[in-house]
Amino acid sequence: MFAYAIRRVLATIPVMLVVALFVFSLLYIAPGDPAAIIAGDQATPADVERIRESLGLDRPYLVRFGDWLWHILHGDLGTSIFTNLPVTHMIAQRIEPTLSLMLLTIVFSIVVAIPLGVLAAWKHGTWIDRAVMVISVLGFSVPVFVFGYLLAYVFALTLDWLPVQGFTPISDGVWPFLQGLILPTVALGLIYVALLARITRATMLDVLSQDYVRTAKAKGVGQRAVLFVHALKNAAVPIITVIGNGVALLIGGAVVTESVFAIPGLGRLTVDAILRRDYPIIQGVVLLFSVTYVLVNLVVDLLYTVFDPRIRY
Amino acid sequence: MHRRDFLKTATAGSLAAAGGLTAPRLARAADSPASSKVLRFVPQANLANLDPIWTTQYVVRNGALLIWDTLYGVNDKLEPQPQMVEGHEGSPDFKTWTFKLRDGLKFHDGAPVLSRDVIASINRWMVRDAPMGLPIKKRIDALEAVDDRTFRFRLNQPYPKMLFALGKSSTPCLFIMPERVAQADPFKQISEYIGSGPMRFKRDEWVPGSAAAFEKFAGYVPRPEPASWLSGGKRMYFDRIEWHILPDAGTASAALQNGEVDWWETPLPDLAPLLKRTPGLMVDIADPLGNIGSFRINHLYPPFSDVRARRAVQIALSQADYMGAVVGEDPALWKTLPGFFTPDTPLYTENGGDPLEGKRDYDAAKRLLAEAGYKNEPIILLVATDVAITKAQGDVTADLLKRIGMNVQYTALDWGTVGQRRAKKDPPAQGGWHIFHTWHAGADCVNPAPYTALDASGDTAWFGWPKSDMVQEQIAAWFAASDLAGEKAAVEKLNKAAMDDVVYIPTGFFKGYQAWRKNLTGIVKAPFPVFWDVKKA
Numbered sequence: 001m002f003a004y005a006i007r008r009v010l011a012t013i014p015v016m017l018v019v020a021l022f023v024f025s026l027l028y029i030a031p032g033d034p035a036a037i038i039a040g041d042q043a044t045p046a047d048v049e050r051i052r053e054s055l056g057l058d059r060p061y062l063v064r065f066g067d068w069l070w071h072i073l074h075g076d077l078g079t080s081i082f083t084n085l086p087v088t089h090m091i092a093q094r095i096e097p098t099l100s101l102m103l104l105t106i107v108f109s110i111v112v113a114i115p116l117g118v119l120a121a122w123k124h125g126t127w128i129d130r131a132v133m134v135i136s137v138l139g140f141s142v143p144v145f146v147f148g149y150l151l152a153y154v155f156a157l158t159l160d161w162l163p164v165q166g167f168t169p170i171s172d173g174v175w176p177f178l179q180g181l182i183l184p185t186v187a188l189g190l191i192y193v194a195l196l197a198r199i200t201r202a203t204m205l206d207v208l209s210q211d212y213v214r215t216a217k218a219k220g221v222g223q224r225a226v227l228f229v230h231a232l233k234n235a236a237v238p239i240i241t242v243i244g245n246g247v248a249l250l251i252g253g254a255v256v257t258e259s260v261f262a263i264p265g266l267g268r269l270t271v272d273a274i275l276r277r278d279y280p281i282i283q284g285v286v287l288l289f290s291v292t293y294v295l296v297n298l299v300v301d302l303l304y305t306v307f308d309p310r311i312r313y
Numbered sequence: 314m315h316r317r318d319f320l321k322t323a324t325a326g327s328l329a330a331a332g333g334l335t336a337p338r339l340a341r342a343a344d345s346p347a348s349s350k351v352l353r354f355v356p357q358a359n360l361a362n363l364d365p366i367w368t369t370q371y372v373v374r375n376g377a378l379l380i381w382d383t384l385y386g387v388n389d390k391l392e393p394q395p396q397m398v399e400g401h402e403g404s405p406d407f408k409t410w411t412f413k414l415r416d417g418l419k420f421h422d423g424a425p426v427l428s429r430d431v432i433a434s435i436n437r438w439m440v441r442d443a444p445m446g447l448p449i450k451k452r453i454d455a456l457e458a459v460d461d462r463t464f465r466f467r468l469n470q471p472y473p474k475m476l477f478a479l480g481k482s483s484t485p486c487l488f489i490m491p492e493r494v495a496q497a498d499p500f501k502q503i504s505e506y507i508g509s510g511p512m513r514f515k516r517d518e519w520v521p522g523s524a525a526a527f528e529k530f531a532g533y534v535p536r537p538e539p540a541s542w543l544s545g546g547k548r549m550y551f552d553r554i555e556w557h558i559l560p561d562a563g564t565a566s567a568a569l570q571n572g573e574v575d576w577w578e579t580p581l582p583d584l585a586p587l588l589k590r591t592p593g594l595m596v597d598i599a600d601p602l603g604n605i606g607s608f609r610i611n612h613l614y615p616p617f618s619d620v621r622a623r624r625a626v627q628i629a630l631s632q633a634d635y636m637g638a639v640v641g642e643d644p645a646l647w648k649t650l651p652g653f654f655t656p657d658t659p660l661y662t663e664n665g666g667d668p669l670e671g672k673r674d675y676d677a678a679k680r681l682l683a684e685a686g687y688k689n690e691p692i693i694l695l696v697a698t699d700v701a702i703t704k705a706q707g708d709v710t711a712d713l714l715k716r717i718g719m720n721v722q723y724t725a726l727d728w729g730t731v732g733q734r735r736a737k738k739d740p741p742a743q744g745g746w747h748i749f750h751t752w753h754a755g756a757d758c759v760n761p762a763p764y765t766a767l768d769a770s771g772d773t774a775w776f777g778w779p780k781s782d783m784v785q786e787q788i789a790a791w792f793a794a795s796d797l798a799g800e801k802a803a804v805e806k807l808n809k810a811a812m813d814d815v816v817y818i819p820t821g822f823f824k825g826y827q828a829w830r831k832n833l834t835g836i837v838k839a840p841f842p843v844f845w846d847v848k849k850a
Contacts, residue, residue, distance in 0.1 A: 031733055033732060036736060037728075039368070040370055041765075042443070047441065051367075080521075082361040152567050164564060165557075259561050268522055272560075
């Protein structure tokens with residue numbers, strides 16, 4: 001398995017090169033001009049051109065791409081056009097909020113969605129099953145920002161339990177850290193809960209109809225053991241796959257959630273950079289997200305062996 | 314006891330009992346005894362950098378006003394007043410200007426502010442300030458330090474507007490930086506934010522897109538006069554000012570209502586009724602000079618290269634429609650504007666503004682278009698849909714053009730793309746454009762100097778490249794005028810000429826609100842947030 005993991009990690013290198021080429025080319029052909037934004041409304045066309053030159057944006061495509069790639073290979077993601085700060089520094093400033101939000105959302109979603117899915121499958125066809133499905137449909141249907149505003153209205157403005165916005169690093173205290181992340185986690189987690197609950201229910205329904213489950217019941221194994229030891233373990237592989245694939249969903253959702261709750265994370269950094277055409281930041285963050293996604297999928301693949309001993313690498 | 318306070322206390326107790334964890338910070342900043350010395354402010358936009366010469370964004374200028382001081386500053390009557398200077402001597406022919414700095418001026422690193430710092434700052438600013446800096450640069454024979462506190466301009470042509478130029482509030486303002494900083498290429502960012510103003514920038518706490526912090530500079534010596542906008546004594550009653558970047562209006566509104574921030578610079582008009590109803594909040598006009606909506610036309614290509622086509626739109630355009638779309642029905646926020654200059658300022662005039670008044674005449678507009686030879690060619694309308702003001706104006710324009718029989722091609726873009734595409738002089742069918750919308754800050758439209766949108770010099774003019782000799786003559790006459798009467802006479806004629814040639818079409822005059830918590834006092838109406846003299850109970 002170790003050799004497999006090494007091979008997979010090495011395989012990410014060409015993937016990242018393709019991603020880099022794609023992202024760079026996309027931004028190159030996309031309309032918009034950071035120099036015009038920097039110069040502002042009062043600037044003359046000559047000023048805009050001078051700024052473009054000073055930023056190196058007038059250089060040919062291949063020169064710019066080669067220069068960028070060379071720096072990346074040396075661990076340098078470049079410097080933000082607008083802030084003049086290294087992109088690595090800006091990502092480092094933003095990674096804790098996003099990572100915290102995503103990890104808490106995954107934990108919250110697993111803790112809520114898997115029991116709900118198991119419950120719905122166990123009580124298949126009853127009102128409990130229908131209630132879980134209603135929650136699931138709502139989760140898919142209600143946009144993150146609508147749910148976010150509702151949560152802020154109820155729990156911050158009306159009840160005054162939690163803050164509306166902001167992020168406190170964990171180094172400033174566990175409760176302040178959690179206080180700022182509870183509403184964003186629930187808002188972002190809703191769609192993830194819906195996804196996981198549905199897939200858990202569907203997989204569990206399939207597993208619960210298998211012969212070995214009937215045999216276990218016939219042998220007198222308790223309901224809880226049937227559900228959580230025999231059935232859920234065998235249903236785990238598709239559920240883990242969805243958890244892994246759902247990371248992409250979380251990255252997208254984090255952009256909106258961070259805006260609604262003013263969390264200074266990578267999602268907001270990306271949106272700001274796109275609006276201003278701050279190319280080095282966009283390229284750096286997309287590369288980071290791509291690496292994350294590839295690594296999460298690697299972890300998911302490796303986890304398959306834990307839940308299904310028949311799988312070997 | 315609030316449930317939230319209970320939770321805080323309970324959690325504090327349990328965590329303290331558990332031990333080993335960092336002590337939780339339970340009180341919010343609003344509850345802290347020190348918070349009366351901390352102001353939490355929500356600016357109009359992200360503070361992505363702090364070089365007010367390199368970029369002309371207003372939010373950068375507003376941050377820079379805390380960090381750097383200026384030689385002159387305009388007061389609420391738009392008069393330049395001495396700020397870092399003690400005074401000046403001007404020759405009667407307006408060719409020699411000598412200034413002496415105030416005693417005791419210091420930069421944030423403790424170094425004294427000297428003439429050489431001022432000269433380096435002026436040299437960098439002049440290159441980037443096309444409306445007022447470049448004309449000075451073109452006239453300069455010498456800019457020299459007489460001694461450490463005295464510097465002198467020697468010009469080869471008169472420049473009566475020198476004090477206004479040195480104290481202008483429109484971007485880029487002339488901020489005084491240390492010589493080593495100001496020697497940077499004006500087209501590249503500075504790397505140090507060593508200021509000369511009342512607050513010091515906390516670079517270590519700066520998270521672009523999220524937060525910026527400023528702390529009081531103990532070495533700043535305010536002028537003895539009362540403060541008025543950018544002039545007078547800039548007395549700071551806060552040890553610290555925090556800027557919280559909240560791009561989402563709903564979040565900013567909730568944060569203000571919840572006491573998580575103290576002052577919001579630009580609430581949406583839609584949210585004003587809610588904020589006005591909320592106990593503990595104040596809502597009032599932010600900038601008395603407001604803004605002028607702009608229907609910007611490309612003068613280079615048909616049909617708008619023919620003045621009759623431009624006049625066709627002018628006589629059909631209803632400013633009430635535009636203003637209703639931009640700021641809604643609140644009558645305190647808008648009015649029609651049959652002129653180009655900011656209402657309620659000394660040079661305001663409606664001379665020549667008749668085409669924008671009275672009943673709108675679609676039939677006459679259609680006739681003018683036919684006379685101009687318009688034959689249903691597509692009209693490329695660039696609309697920045699990510700900016701509410703431009704989107705609203707674009708929607709009204711699309712409807713207006715259809716009503717007068719034009720074949721409008723609504724091109725939805727983001728502001729970044731409009732910024733790039735409007736600079737193209739290519740024919741509209743080959744990636745160019747016919748129309749785009751923007752707006753001009755009223756502070757930039759009080760006279761012709763900062764008013765680049767009114768420049769009609771053709772190829773070197775602002776986007777749209779209007780050409781009108783009559784307009785240019787009157788702008789020159791204003792620059793040459795040495796008193797208010799002369800300035801008024803020039804602007805009367807300028808307004809009419811710009812209306813006749815339709816340099817651009819104003820879509821109306823509108824203002825915005827600001828909102829703050831009632832425990833703040835001293836907030837004034839101005840084209841920029843004025844932090845001095847603001848106190849928090």
